[in-house]
Amino acid sequence: MLERRTEGTGGTPLLIAHGLFGSARNWGVIAKRLSDRGQVTAVDMRNHGASFWDDDHSYAALADDLADVVEDQWDVLGHSMGGKASMALALRHPDKVRRLVVADIAPVAYEHSQQQFIDAMRRLDLDGIESRKEADARFAELVPDDGVRAFLLQSLDTQKKEWRLNLDALDAQMDSIVGWDEIDGRFDRPALFLSGEDSDYVRKDHHDRIRDLFPKARFARIPGAGHWLHAEKPRAVEDSIRAFLDA
DSSP: OOOEEEEOOSSSOEEEEOOTTOOGGGGHHHHHHHGGGSOEEEEOOTTBTTSOOOSOOOHHHHHHHHHHHOOSSEEEEEETHHHHHHHHHHHHOGGGEEEEEEESOOSSOOSOOOHHHHHHHHHSOOTTOOSHHHHHHHHTTTOOOHHHHHHHHTTEETTTTEESBOHHHHHHTHHHHHSOOOOSOOOOSOEEEEEETTOOSSOGGGHHHHHHHOTTEEEEEETTOOTTHHHHSHHHHHHHHHHHHTO
């Protein structure tokens, strides 16, 4: 069972699935603000946070994990890896999803890899580290980007001196994570594909493929935001999600 964080009660519940190397708490601010309209449940995906570890990190497995959380029919929001898992959920279990929000990802295979961050996390010497500040100072040599480094360090347990990530499974499944397994299905309910204006994860040439699987897809871009749009422009992301779910 996935670890869950739930805010609010009533209304149509909203399920939030985070991206690669993330956790439910990455969406904590937006989840709390959206809880004024009903229950919001954010989960730690398998091999992340406080959830279970497993060698299988396929999108079919991730989608079935989410299906086990949903009762009746919920709204579903997923970012990046969580967006692919949410799309797979909507295609494999369409009766579980009322409205779908996909944040900055498309149902396609990407050529880039996140392997460099797994390598960096493995190389970080955790011996003697007592605080996140100390970890950040050491990690800066391996991950120079301040934003990416701060994001990754959210998954470091400085007391136990270990990562709350199954790096072995994520390493072995990286091709699957950046890829996309074709799913024989279609989701005919409303879907919003929300992307960062400065991100290239959802391109115009992806739109036809998206509409093949999600014929009622709508597209919106958040000005001044990149791939981590919810961290960079949380109010704009919240407003777009709220408007779509309440339409």
